[in-house]
Amino acid sequence: LLAKQLTKPKEKITIYVGEVGPLWSYPESQLDCIVADPKKGSKMYGLKSYIEYQVTPSTTNRPVNHRYKHFDWLYERLLDKYGSAIPIPSLPDKQVTGRFEEEFIKMRMERLQGWMTRMCRHPVISNSEVFQLFLSYRDEKDWKMGKRKAEKDETVGVMIFSTIEPEAVDLDPIEVEQKCELFSRFTKSMDDGVKDLLNVGQEHWKRCTGALPKEYQKIGKALQSLSTVFSTSGYQGEATLTDALTYAGKTYEEIAGLVAEQPKKDLHFLMETNNEYKGLLGCFPDTIGVHKAAIEKVKEGDKLIAANKITQQEKMAMAKRLSTMSYALQAEMNHFHSNRIYDYNRVMQLYLEQQVKFYEMIAEKLRQALGQFTTM
Amino acid sequence: LLAKQLTKPKEKITIYVGEVGPLWSYPESQLDCIVADPKKGSKMYGLKSYIEYQVTPSTTNRPVNHRYKHFDWLYERLLDKYGSAIPIPSLPDKQVTGRFEEEFIKMRMERLQGWMTRMCRHPVISNSEVFQLFLSYRDEKDWKMGKRKAEKDETVGVMIFSTIEPEAVDLDPIEVEQKCELFSRFTKSMDDGVKDLLNVGQEHWKRCTGALPKEYQKIGKALQSLSTVFSTSGYQGEATLTDALTYAGKTYEEIAGLVAEQPKKDLHFLMETNNEYKGLLGCFPDTIGVHKAAIEKVKEGDKLIAANKITQQEKMAMAKRLSTMSYALQAEMNHFHSNRIYDYNRVMQLYLEQQVKFYEMIAEKLRQALGQFTTM
Numbered sequence: 001l002l003a004k005q006l007t008k009p010k011e012k013i014t015i016y017v018g019e020v021g022p023l024w025s026y027p028e029s030q031l032d033c034i035v036a037d038p039k040k041g042s043k044m045y046g047l048k049s050y051i052e053y054q055v056t057p058s059t060t061n062r063p064v065n066h067r068y069k070h071f072d073w074l075y076e077r078l079l080d081k082y083g084s085a086i087p088i089p090s091l092p093d094k095q096v097t098g099r100f101e102e103e104f105i106k107m108r109m110e111r112l113q114g115w116m117t118r119m120c121r122h123p124v125i126s127n128s129e130v131f132q133l134f135l136s137y138r139d140e141k142d143w144k145m146g147k148r149k150a151e152k153d154e155t156v157g158v159m160i161f162s163t164i165e166p167e168a169v170d171l172d173p174i175e176v177e178q179k180c181e182l183f184s185r186f187t188k189s190m191d192d193g194v195k196d197l198l199n200v201g202q203e204h205w206k207r208c209t210g211a212l213p214k215e216y217q218k219i220g221k222a223l224q225s226l227s228t229v230f231s232t233s234g235y236q237g238e239a240t241l242t243d244a245l246t247y248a249g250k251t252y253e254e255i256a257g258l259v260a261e262q263p264k265k266d267l268h269f270l271m272e273t274n275n276e277y278k279g280l281l282g283c284f285p286d287t288i289g290v291h292k293a294a295i296e297k298v299k300e301g302d303k304l305i306a307a308n309k310i311t312q313q314e315k316m317a318m319a320k321r322l323s324t325m326s327y328a329l330q331a332e333m334n335h336f337h338s339n340r341i342y343d344y345n346r347v348m349q350l351y352l353e354q355q356v357k358f359y360e361m362i363a364e365k366l367r368q369a370l371g372q373f374t375t376m
Numbered sequence: 377l378l379a380k381q382l383t384k385p386k387e388k389i390t391i392y393v394g395e396v397g398p399l400w401s402y403p404e405s406q407l408d409c410i411v412a413d414p415k416k417g418s419k420m421y422g423l424k425s426y427i428e429y430q431v432t433p434s435t436t437n438r439p440v441n442h443r444y445k446h447f448d449w450l451y452e453r454l455l456d457k458y459g460s461a462i463p464i465p466s467l468p469d470k471q472v473t474g475r476f477e478e479e480f481i482k483m484r485m486e487r488l489q490g491w492m493t494r495m496c497r498h499p500v501i502s503n504s505e506v507f508q509l510f511l512s513y514r515d516e517k518d519w520k521m522g523k524r525k526a527e528k529d530e531t532v533g534v535m536i537f538s539t540i541e542p543e544a545v546d547l548d549p550i551e552v553e554q555k556c557e558l559f560s561r562f563t564k565s566m567d568d569g570v571k572d573l574l575n576v577g578q579e580h581w582k583r584c585t586g587a588l589p590k591e592y593q594k595i596g597k598a599l600q601s602l603s604t605v606f607s608t609s610g611y612q613g614e615a616t617l618t619d620a621l622t623y624a625g626k627t628y629e630e631i632a633g634l635v636a637e638q639p640k641k642d643l644h645f646l647m648e649t650n651n652e653y654k655g656l657l658g659c660f661p662d663t664i665g666v667h668k669a670a671i672e673k674v675k676e677g678d679k680l681i682a683a684n685k686i687t688q689q690e691k692m693a694m695a696k697r698l699s700t701m702s703y704a705l706q707a708e709m710n711h712f713h714s715n716r717i718y719d720y721n722r723v724m725q726l727y728l729e730q731q732v733k734f735y736e737m738i739a740e741k742l743r744q745a746l747g748q749f750t751t752m
Contacts, residue, residue, distance in 0.1 A: 204595060337609055344617060345617050348749055360736075362735045
């Protein structure tokens, strides 16, 4: 009985077939976590400084502390273990200079949050031992032991496919190849589309924070200058006009400020989401590459049989493994699609909402400026 | 009795002193005219083509036809006769190429209308024989006779001051000089302010019709491309997202169009008004120059008396003439100020009204785009 308990339970990743096709097995309640409260820590009697983030999972609600390098360690483990089947997006860039600047820390935290949220949302990742360890280790000893164990994990690379068990009939290699082609084309064209939007967005960002507000400021200044000139006329009864002109000028200066601040409120999120997807899409060629190599192997199967290099049985086993890989890829694509629909729907709504508010605020400010003039 | 009727009544321009200071004598109802209906005419058996405009004064309500060169003739007459006392703004530029293009004809008509309106509004100009002739000649014969008479008019240059009769006590030359300095400074700084606003406006015009709509178009295209990619996913139930994304993309393309068209609806009028004022202000240095020369003459008066070159009486006459000139300049400045207040008040209201509408329309379009997305 005791011996039985000591035996490590075999890892098993199930795939169901749902309405939209093969699906990972999703947990009933979705894991979530909050990355917050970045604090400067130090080591070796203050010789080495670092930033530590507080990570609080929704399961335990108990915060654990992690440095960037711990996130990086987690990323490496996930990549080793799941990378062949699941695209693991890179962490936000490593950076050496300016690491302790507030603006940078805030941005990195936001991106680590984005990365963690994406990992939490993934049913396979979030359920993995290493991810659970990262989120809810009890103490230093627990963490260190868990680390050592994860580093020794032998289920890496294509080995992951041996743990995947699709609850469905085996797929024909031809169908597998067609599906793979479709995914390859889709991820490639989405990668182009995302990069295009990022380029346009970057250009727009520059204009909104550079040339455009500068121009509104100039308009504002020109109106105010004219008002100042008018007020020296010595002519009676033009105070209403000069006051209104000054007000209009100041309004355009305010608009300059609004324009320059707006990208942080809307374009920023659209850019971040697209950046995340750019990263994610960058992982697909590798994942799909593994898949394509397997397809080629199976295609060669007949030749190998003819050459008596493998048995019919071995060929069947290869096709079965390929079918499993395809189920995994399909489950992953379906996961990707449902997240993509959710993410783009959400970020576009946020973007448009903020844009509406922005233009309404400008209209309102100008309406107030208009009200300063007298109707003649 | 008959002889008495034939005697030409002496021209007389009265100046009253009102609340704001010296004023021209304003008519009870203001003259107005409409410049419309440009038609291509020809002469010399079709060898020479020209554009004829229909000018309808509010007094007779009977249209008369005039070519650009007639307006130019009128301008020359007004400049000769009144130029020393009243700044006569130049006509819209002569242009040789593209004279018959619709866009150009429309723009010239608009500017001739602006020029005529300004002349109609001027109590001295609008009351003058030559201006009345231009607006309401009965037939070709009447026009030709009137033209000949106007060209022979000897009340030109500084002679105009001899017809001006201020109904007020003579002014001290020192006060005259102070007022002249004030006007000189004001018109100069207003000239700077107007030019500044024109430069800023031109730059803004370029951006609104060039780089900015191009950028909105790019945003629109990028969103639509992404939508097209999404629609190839093969994933079920994302039609709402792809439709909404396409709608949002098209909305940004529409916004590009709105942005590019907007300057014609608001900035155009702000620019035209400032262009008119630039022209008007460009006339002041001459008018003020005549005035300053007269001031210098009167200042030299004492020396001339000492040198027995003029009598005390002659010096008094010079001071009186200067006083008259000053009343004229003050009346003109007051006329300028009241028009300036009216014009800038009106054009700023128009500008802001259109700007409010513009931003409201964009907000409304974006709100509709937002409504295409589903709340999750």
